[in-house]
Amino acid sequence: MSNPNKELWEKGDFTRVAETMRASGDAFVESLGVTEGLDVLDVGSGDGTTAVPAAQRGANVLGVDISAPLVAAGNARADALGLSNLRFVEGDASRLDDLADDSFDLVVSIFGAMFAPRPADVAREVVRVTRPGGRIVMGNWIPNDPTLVAQILRISAAYSPPPPEGFISPMTWGIDDTVIERFAAAGVPPDSVSLERDTYTFDFAGTPSQLLALFREYYGPTMNAYAAAAAAGREADLQAELDALFNEQNASTEPGATTIPATFLRVTVAV
Numbered sequence: 491m492s493n494p495n496k497e498l499w500e501k502g503d504f505t506r507v508a509e510t511m512r513a514s515g516d517a518f519v520e521s522l523g524v525t526e527g528l529d530v531l532d533v534g535s536g537d538g539t540t541a542v543p544a545a546q547r548g549a550n551v552l553g554v555d556i557s558a559p560l561v562a563a564g565n566a567r568a569d570a571l572g573l574s575n576l577r578f579v580e581g582d583a584s585r586l587d588d589l590a591d592d593s594f595d596l597v598v599s600i601f602g603a604m605f606a607p608r609p610a611d612v613a614r615e616v617v618r619v620t621r622p623g624g625r626i627v628m629g630n631w632i633p634n635d636p637t638l639v640a641q642i643l644r645i646s647a648a649y650s651p652p653p654p655e656g657f658i659s660p661m662t663w664g665i666d667d668t669v670i671e672r673f674a675a676a677g678v679p680p681d682s683v684s685l686e687r688d689t690y691t692f693d694f695a696g697t698p699s700q701l702l703a704l705f706r707e708y709y710g711p712t713m714n715a716y717a718a719a720a721a722a723g724r725e726a727d728l729q730a731e732l733d734a735l736f737n738e739q740n741a742s743t744e745p746g747a748t749t750i751p752a753t754f755l756r757v758t759v760a761v
Protein backbone atom coordinates (compact mmCIF):
# COMPACT_ATOMS: atom_id res chain seq x y z
CA MET A 491 0.00 0.00 0.00
CA SER A 492 1.35 3.43 -0.83
CA ASN A 493 2.42 5.67 2.05
CA PRO A 494 2.69 9.28 0.83
CA ASN A 495 4.36 10.33 4.11
CA LYS A 496 7.17 7.80 3.56
CA GLU A 497 7.42 8.52 -0.18
CA LEU A 498 7.83 12.25 0.50
CA TRP A 499 10.82 11.71 2.81
CA GLU A 500 12.44 8.99 0.68
CA LYS A 501 12.47 11.41 -2.22
CA GLY A 502 15.61 13.38 -2.98
CA ASP A 503 18.29 13.33 -0.31
CA PHE A 504 17.50 15.19 2.90
CA THR A 505 21.07 14.62 4.12
CA ARG A 506 22.14 17.42 1.73
CA VAL A 507 19.90 19.90 3.57
CA ALA A 508 20.74 18.42 6.99
CA GLU A 509 24.41 19.22 6.37
CA THR A 510 23.52 22.92 6.61
CA MET A 511 21.88 22.38 10.03
CA ARG A 512 24.63 20.54 11.96
CA ALA A 513 25.84 23.48 14.07
CA SER A 514 22.31 24.21 15.30
CA GLY A 515 21.72 20.51 15.97
CA ASP A 516 24.78 20.41 18.18
CA ALA A 517 23.82 23.63 20.00
CA PHE A 518 20.31 22.34 20.53
CA VAL A 519 21.55 19.10 22.09
CA GLU A 520 23.99 21.07 24.25
CA SER A 521 21.07 23.14 25.53
CA LEU A 522 19.25 19.96 26.60
CA GLY A 523 22.01 18.96 29.01
CA VAL A 524 22.40 15.48 27.51
CA THR A 525 24.67 13.43 29.76
CA GLU A 526 26.41 10.06 29.73
CA GLY A 527 24.08 7.07 30.09
CA LEU A 528 20.85 8.96 29.34
CA ASP A 529 18.44 6.89 27.22
CA VAL A 530 17.43 9.10 24.29
CA LEU A 531 14.93 8.50 21.50
CA ASP A 532 15.13 10.79 18.46
CA VAL A 533 11.89 10.62 16.46
CA GLY A 534 12.09 11.61 12.80
CA SER A 535 15.83 11.61 13.34
CA GLY A 536 16.87 11.94 9.70
CA ASP A 537 20.57 11.11 9.41
CA GLY A 538 21.26 12.22 12.97
CA THR A 539 21.58 16.00 13.17
CA THR A 540 20.56 15.76 16.84
CA ALA A 541 21.05 12.01 17.44
CA VAL A 542 24.80 12.16 16.63
CA PRO A 543 25.64 15.00 19.04
CA ALA A 544 23.52 13.32 21.75
CA ALA A 545 25.52 10.08 21.30
CA GLN A 546 28.78 12.05 21.24
CA ARG A 547 27.86 13.24 24.75
CA GLY A 548 27.61 9.64 25.92
CA ALA A 549 23.84 9.05 25.75
CA ASN A 550 22.40 5.75 24.47
CA VAL A 551 20.55 6.94 21.41
CA LEU A 552 17.97 5.34 19.16
CA GLY A 553 16.88 7.23 16.04
CA VAL A 554 13.54 6.27 14.49
CA ASP A 555 12.69 7.54 11.03
CA ILE A 556 10.17 6.66 8.34
CA SER A 557 12.72 7.00 5.52
CA ALA A 558 14.82 3.91 4.78
CA PRO A 559 17.62 5.87 3.02
CA LEU A 560 17.88 8.30 5.96
CA VAL A 561 18.05 5.40 8.43
CA ALA A 562 20.88 3.91 6.35
CA ALA A 563 22.64 7.29 6.17
CA GLY A 564 22.34 7.68 9.96
CA ASN A 565 23.78 4.23 10.61
CA ALA A 566 26.64 4.97 8.20
CA ARG A 567 27.42 8.16 10.14
CA ALA A 568 27.28 6.30 13.48
CA ASP A 569 29.72 3.66 12.10
CA ALA A 570 32.07 6.24 10.61
CA LEU A 571 32.16 8.10 13.92
CA GLY A 572 32.62 4.88 15.92
CA LEU A 573 29.44 5.56 17.94
CA SER A 574 28.38 2.10 19.14
CA ASN A 575 25.82 3.80 21.45
CA LEU A 576 23.82 5.09 18.45
CA ARG A 577 21.60 3.25 16.00
CA PHE A 578 18.81 4.12 13.65
CA VAL A 579 15.76 2.02 12.77
CA GLU A 580 12.82 2.49 10.45
CA GLY A 581 9.56 3.38 12.16
CA ASP A 582 6.58 5.70 12.23
CA ALA A 583 6.22 8.38 14.90
CA SER A 584 2.51 7.67 15.15
CA ARG A 585 3.02 3.92 15.82
CA LEU A 586 6.14 3.18 17.84
CA ASP A 587 5.03 -0.45 18.17
CA ASP A 588 8.48 -1.89 18.77
CA LEU A 589 9.20 0.39 21.72
CA ALA A 590 8.06 -0.53 25.23
CA ASP A 591 6.30 1.88 27.59
CA ASP A 592 8.55 4.04 29.83
CA SER A 593 11.77 3.31 27.89
CA PHE A 594 13.45 6.72 27.48
CA ASP A 595 14.62 9.58 29.70
CA LEU A 596 14.47 12.01 26.81
CA VAL A 597 12.47 11.92 23.59
CA VAL A 598 13.59 14.49 21.03
CA SER A 599 11.95 15.36 17.74
CA ILE A 600 13.33 18.23 15.71
CA PHE A 601 11.11 19.01 12.73
CA GLY A 602 10.47 15.24 12.60
CA ALA A 603 7.33 13.96 14.33
CA MET A 604 5.50 17.10 13.17
CA PHE A 605 5.43 15.55 9.66
CA ALA A 606 3.67 12.33 10.74
CA PRO A 607 0.07 12.22 9.56
CA ARG A 608 -1.79 11.42 12.80
CA PRO A 609 -0.75 14.03 15.39
CA ALA A 610 -2.95 12.74 18.22
CA ASP A 611 -1.30 9.32 17.89
CA VAL A 612 2.15 10.93 17.84
CA ALA A 613 1.48 12.75 21.13
CA ARG A 614 0.18 9.55 22.72
CA GLU A 615 3.13 7.48 21.52
CA VAL A 616 5.89 9.87 22.61
CA VAL A 617 4.28 10.17 26.05
CA ARG A 618 3.91 6.38 26.30
CA VAL A 619 7.59 5.63 25.64
CA THR A 620 8.91 8.36 28.00
CA ARG A 621 9.71 7.35 31.58
CA PRO A 622 7.89 9.17 34.38
CA GLY A 623 10.24 12.02 35.33
CA GLY A 624 11.52 12.19 31.74
CA ARG A 625 11.13 14.85 29.06
CA ILE A 626 9.88 15.22 25.53
CA VAL A 627 11.38 18.08 23.51
CA MET A 628 9.99 18.92 20.09
CA GLY A 629 11.03 21.56 17.59
CA ASN A 630 8.18 22.56 15.29
CA TRP A 631 7.95 25.11 12.50
CA ILE A 632 5.34 27.82 13.11
CA PRO A 633 2.54 28.57 10.63
CA ASN A 634 2.69 32.08 9.13
CA ASP A 635 6.04 32.77 10.76
CA PRO A 636 8.00 35.19 8.56
CA THR A 637 11.24 33.15 8.58
CA LEU A 638 12.56 30.64 6.04
CA VAL A 639 10.92 27.25 6.47
CA ALA A 640 7.40 28.44 7.28
CA GLN A 641 7.61 30.67 4.19
CA ILE A 642 8.95 27.87 1.95
CA LEU A 643 6.03 25.69 3.04
CA ARG A 644 3.51 28.55 2.62
CA ILE A 645 4.76 29.47 -0.86
CA SER A 646 4.97 25.78 -1.88
CA ALA A 647 1.38 25.17 -0.76
CA ALA A 648 0.18 27.99 -3.04
CA TYR A 649 1.60 26.09 -6.06
CA SER A 650 0.39 22.63 -4.99
CA PRO A 651 -2.99 20.93 -5.34
CA PRO A 652 -5.14 21.07 -2.19
CA PRO A 653 -4.30 18.30 0.29
CA PRO A 654 -6.63 15.30 0.53
CA GLU A 655 -9.75 15.55 2.69
CA GLY A 656 -8.96 15.11 6.38
CA PHE A 657 -5.27 15.98 6.00
CA ILE A 658 -3.96 17.75 9.11
CA SER A 659 -1.21 20.23 8.29
CA PRO A 660 2.14 19.50 10.00
CA MET A 661 2.28 23.23 10.75
CA THR A 662 -0.50 22.81 13.35
CA TRP A 663 2.30 21.49 15.63
CA GLY A 664 3.52 25.09 15.70
CA ILE A 665 0.29 26.45 17.28
CA ASP A 666 0.56 26.82 21.08
CA ASP A 667 -3.04 25.86 21.97
CA THR A 668 -3.07 22.89 19.61
CA VAL A 669 0.13 21.50 21.12
CA ILE A 670 -1.28 21.86 24.65
CA GLU A 671 -4.53 20.15 23.59
CA ARG A 672 -2.69 17.26 21.93
CA PHE A 673 -0.61 16.53 25.00
CA ALA A 674 -3.64 16.98 27.28
CA ALA A 675 -5.44 14.31 25.25
CA ALA A 676 -2.36 12.10 25.82
CA GLY A 677 -2.69 12.63 29.59
CA VAL A 678 -0.22 15.49 30.19
CA PRO A 679 -1.61 18.49 32.11
CA PRO A 680 -1.14 21.89 30.42
CA ASP A 681 1.20 23.18 33.12
CA SER A 682 3.65 20.38 32.26
CA VAL A 683 4.04 21.76 28.73
CA SER A 684 6.28 24.76 28.14
CA LEU A 685 6.50 26.65 24.87
CA GLU A 686 9.24 28.99 23.70
CA ARG A 687 10.39 30.60 20.46
CA ASP A 688 13.87 29.43 19.47
CA THR A 689 16.12 29.70 16.40
CA TYR A 690 17.74 27.17 14.07
CA THR A 691 20.31 28.41 11.58
CA PHE A 692 21.01 27.14 8.08
CA ASP A 693 24.73 27.61 7.28
CA PHE A 694 25.81 27.09 3.70
CA ALA A 695 29.09 27.68 1.84
CA GLY A 696 27.45 29.18 -1.23
CA THR A 697 25.00 31.89 -2.24
CA PRO A 698 21.34 31.93 -1.12
CA SER A 699 20.33 31.01 -4.69
CA GLN A 700 22.66 27.99 -4.56
CA LEU A 701 21.05 26.98 -1.26
CA LEU A 702 17.65 27.19 -2.95
CA ALA A 703 19.01 24.96 -5.75
CA LEU A 704 19.90 22.40 -3.07
CA PHE A 705 16.34 22.48 -1.68
CA ARG A 706 14.95 22.22 -5.22
CA GLU A 707 17.06 19.17 -5.99
CA TYR A 708 17.04 17.31 -2.66
CA TYR A 709 14.26 18.44 -0.24
CA GLY A 710 11.11 16.34 -0.82
CA PRO A 711 8.49 19.03 -0.05
CA THR A 712 10.25 21.55 -2.34
CA MET A 713 10.74 18.93 -5.07
CA ASN A 714 6.99 18.23 -4.98
CA ALA A 715 6.16 21.94 -5.13
CA TYR A 716 8.36 22.40 -8.25
CA ALA A 717 6.73 19.36 -9.88
CA ALA A 718 3.24 20.74 -9.17
CA ALA A 719 4.23 24.23 -10.36
CA ALA A 720 5.75 22.77 -13.57
CA ALA A 721 2.56 20.81 -14.25
CA ALA A 722 0.60 24.08 -13.96
CA GLY A 723 3.12 25.99 -16.13
CA ARG A 724 4.12 28.15 -13.12
CA GLU A 725 7.62 26.88 -12.38
CA ALA A 726 9.30 30.21 -13.14
CA ASP A 727 6.95 32.04 -10.73
CA LEU A 728 7.72 29.60 -7.93
CA GLN A 729 11.44 29.89 -8.62
CA ALA A 730 11.25 33.71 -8.51
CA GLU A 731 9.30 33.74 -5.24
CA LEU A 732 11.60 31.29 -3.51
CA ASP A 733 14.74 32.94 -4.85
CA ALA A 734 13.58 36.30 -3.46
CA LEU A 735 12.79 34.62 -0.12
CA PHE A 736 16.20 32.93 0.24
CA ASN A 737 18.03 36.13 -0.66
CA GLU A 738 15.95 38.30 1.71
CA GLN A 739 16.46 35.89 4.59
CA ASN A 740 20.24 35.68 4.25
CA ALA A 741 21.92 37.31 7.25
CA SER A 742 25.51 36.68 6.13
CA THR A 743 27.57 39.66 5.01
CA GLU A 744 30.26 37.43 3.50
CA PRO A 745 30.01 37.11 -0.29
CA GLY A 746 29.31 33.53 -1.33
CA ALA A 747 28.18 32.45 2.13
CA THR A 748 24.66 32.00 3.45
CA THR A 749 23.39 32.10 7.02
CA ILE A 750 19.65 31.97 7.49
CA PRO A 751 18.15 31.94 10.99
CA ALA A 752 14.68 30.40 11.23
CA THR A 753 12.28 30.62 14.16
CA PHE A 754 10.64 27.52 15.58
CA LEU A 755 8.45 26.53 18.51
CA ARG A 756 10.36 24.62 21.15
CA VAL A 757 7.98 22.40 23.10
CA THR A 758 9.17 20.86 26.36
CA VAL A 759 6.91 18.32 28.04
CA ALA A 760 7.58 17.03 31.54
CA VAL A 761 6.22 13.48 31.82
Ligand SMILES: C[S@@+](CC[C@H](N)C(=O)[O-])C[C@H]1O[C@@H](n2cnc3c(N)ncnc32)[C@H](O)[C@@H]1O
Nearest residue numbers: 499534535536539555556557582583602605606
Ligand atom coordinates in the same frame (compact mmCIF):
# COMPACT_ATOMS: atom_id res chain seq x y z
C1 LIG B 1 12.91 17.98 8.15
S1 LIG B 1 13.50 16.34 8.41
C2 LIG B 1 14.33 16.50 9.99
C3 LIG B 1 15.30 15.41 10.28
C4 LIG B 1 16.14 15.55 11.56
N1 LIG B 1 15.33 15.58 12.76
C5 LIG B 1 17.03 16.74 11.51
O1 LIG B 1 16.91 17.63 12.37
O2 LIG B 1 17.88 16.80 10.60
C6 LIG B 1 12.01 15.43 8.79
C7 LIG B 1 12.28 14.02 9.16
O3 LIG B 1 11.10 13.41 9.68
C8 LIG B 1 10.99 12.11 9.14
N2 LIG B 1 9.58 11.70 9.20
C9 LIG B 1 8.55 12.20 8.48
N3 LIG B 1 7.40 11.55 8.82
C10 LIG B 1 7.73 10.64 9.77
C11 LIG B 1 6.98 9.68 10.50
N4 LIG B 1 5.69 9.50 10.30
N5 LIG B 1 7.64 8.93 11.41
C12 LIG B 1 8.98 9.05 11.60
N6 LIG B 1 9.73 9.93 10.91
C13 LIG B 1 9.12 10.73 10.02
C14 LIG B 1 11.55 12.26 7.74
O4 LIG B 1 11.90 11.05 7.13
C15 LIG B 1 12.73 13.18 7.98
O5 LIG B 1 13.89 12.48 8.32
